Amino acid sequence: MLRSHLSLLESGSARFSSSPVFKVPQLDASGSIESWKSVSYTQFKSDVESYARHWTRVLRRDGIPLRSVIGIWVGGFTYVDVLHIYGISRAGYIPQLFSLRLPNPVVVYELLERADAKALIYDVTFEHVLGESPVPIHSAAVVADDTSDETLPNVPTPNKDDLAFIFHTSGSTSGRPKLVPCNYKWVETVVLKSTQISRPKDPNRQDVTVCMGSMCHIAQSFMFIGTLLYGSCVIQPTKISFSPEELIDMITRCGLNRLNQFASFLANNLRASRSNPKLLYLLSGLDDIVYSGLPLAREEEDWAYKNGMKLRNLFGSTECGGMLLSIGAAGRNPGLLQSLDGFTYRFIPTDSATPESGPQSTARLLELIIPAESPDCPDVSLRHADGDFHTGDLFQEASPGLYISRGRDDDWIKSETSLRCDTKAIEENALAMCGNLIAECIVVGSGRPSPVMFVEPAVDTDHAKLKKEIIRKTRHFHARRYLHERITSVDMVVIVPRQTLPRTATKGNIRRKAVEESFKTQLDQIFERVH
Known part of the structure; x- marks a missing residue:
């Protein structure tokens, strides 16, 4: 029988009834954390069912049949957000999840239409921008405890091909993200993967971890299934880039023993910890530190291993979830990645050498391919013409079955929160709209909150005026994109003299990674000033 997020909630509420599943910060008047409120498995199940009854009544009144797709456009960071998502699912509908990082309602409406969604539940902060919606809309407000006799459907025994969720790629392609339909066969693979990623080190003690990000994105939805599987508890921090002080508080007051973070935030x-002995001591005592999204800088990784931190790198994607896991501190080379047990992937040679190597290098790059027969191969709509899913992620094989990540084979970068950004599309739009002003441009920002465009001007003009003109001419293009992909401020445009940007020796192409490295200090200063 296939397991699902709903069946795990049912079994978890029976097995771990009084144990906390969430710890939610309670803030004082100044915004500081006063205490942490525990929500038990029993309470969580009851709250989900209360929200499910509410949405059953509302959507039935709209004449929307069961198993319809319902858009949910919320932050995904709060307990109430989780209740809306799981409540819609428990009511017998299919959540299509949008985060607040996609702030343009026109793009949301287009994606709702593509998924044949029948309604939209939206965060109240967007009420003023909704305009003419093609489907009925309802506010994602707090629902009073619904004790009505509204009948809920039984928790389904799903077929493997039944849709469970619809997520979206984190980067925009042709001006909008792609749909990522996830069926119950895919959800079962998440459960299987969680037995390796989320299994408690001590079965006699409840694990306590922390949210990686929004439940509208795959990373935290994936990790939360592992939470439910093992009766663990997840802390909802005040923000995903929580401070070292808040991390200390979560360890000492909430009992956090397993830290999950995107690499950019973990690095902070x-x-x-280099100058905070208490934090160093607490980090070294955690049972597990899992990071994802981007590689850690070698210096940070070495520091962690040197100080006894139990560090693991989980490599994954929106389409497949987690795929590769580092061998950890027990290995001679702890950062090397290997496929999760039970999943067989292909690593196909490309024609390129490693990005770091010179032109004489014979080191092979391998693209990660998810074969059609793999149970976590994503929906057919996302696969290549050969029937397999080509991730575009490149690796080098360090020894048989062990790999080092070497970035991507395309023009995408990953932001601070590991969301993807199509740099090539931004560059092409800038050149199309400002071709008489721009000789060359390159977009960088790997691991940064937003992209930055470096421009070599085509004309001799005032740099401040040139920046403003570029922003004006590209404004419409960026209005349709995720927040983490947008360049809408002159602070994010850097003008440099002609032939300043580093180029390849053979073709003269501007080298994105070399620009990142050469202008690192300037990029640091930009984000210190802006953020």
């Missing part, structure tokens, strides 16, 4: 805490 690792750097802080």
